[in-house]
């Protein structure tokens with residue numbers, strides 16, 4: 211059984227300038243980024259790189275059409291290395307761009323798992339949640355098929371993951387909140403997964419501690435921009451740790467059940483996870499109050515200075531300071547949608563449900579949706 215997949219070399223720099231110097235960023239590099247990130251942080255360095263700004267090719271989550279248009283644009287230049295500087299969308303597109311391809315996304319899905327790398331890939335995350343710099347997964351909306359699907363291949367691991375805390379300094383509160391809660395969910399889900407190992411739990415539990423202690427310090431300081439800036443490095447590393455943990459042990463039911471909320475009602479990934487988070491944990495506990503969930507609950511109780519009986523309520527109290535949790539109906543979900551969500555999860559999310567702490571049937575999935583309605 212695989213214990214820990216640890217592919218990219220991980221670097222950390224205090225500034226973008228230090229990174230650019232150490233990596234000799236310049237001729238032959240294609241930088242995929244967003245203009246509002248690249249310009250303020252790299253613009254003054256006058257690097258002779260080719261840039262592609264993702265937002266010029268569409269907004270929102272990456273689609274097959276967006277990726278193909280960017281592939282065609284990239285093909286006009288000669289590059290030896292791709293440097294992704296951005297959040298989940300930019301990173302996921304860069305991973306696909308680094309593959310040898312015909313320029314057609316459907317062809318890539320058809321070739322799984324026999325995909326090949328075409329050039330070196332460096333990933334510089336600018337949010338503190340996806341952990342995507344540590345994983346081999348890219349999630350694209352396949353508009354021609356009408357579904358969102360993960361493209362998974364070992365050819366998509368970055369060569370280098372580069373953490374630069376200053377890139378988080380202008381992160382809006384909403385993005386900080388949703389991305390860091392996503393990282394917390396990665397850490398918890400991977401630690402409860404049947405695929406968890408001593409190695410993944412080392413990173414998973416440490417990420418939980420870093421994120422919860424970070425939230426407590428931020429809340430104690432009044433949740434100001436300055437208090438979040440002071441935590442940039444802590445959250446960036448925690449997100450990377452959580453990425454390493456779920457890259458091997460996987461995510462599970464929280465992600466699976468959040469999927470229809472994100473896909474149909476366009477709720478941000480981290481927020482849709484948060485809506486499901488404690489409800490899924492409570493239901494795991496109802497089914498089996500033994501094993502790793504006891505370890506987790508004691509660990510959380512120690513961090514939150516509370517009893518294990520009140521641990522999920524205390525956890526939610528803390529998270530609500532960062533992102534107030536809303537019931538499903540406030541996103542526009544109707545009671546009659548819950549059965550449709552349940553059917554969709556049971557039908558399409560088997561990959562994630564397989565990593566659940568305990569198996570859940572459709573009646574249990576519907577019960578959870580009903581509890582958070």
Ligand SMILES: [Fe+2]
Pocket residue numbers: 340392396465479
């Ligand atoms: Fe996630």
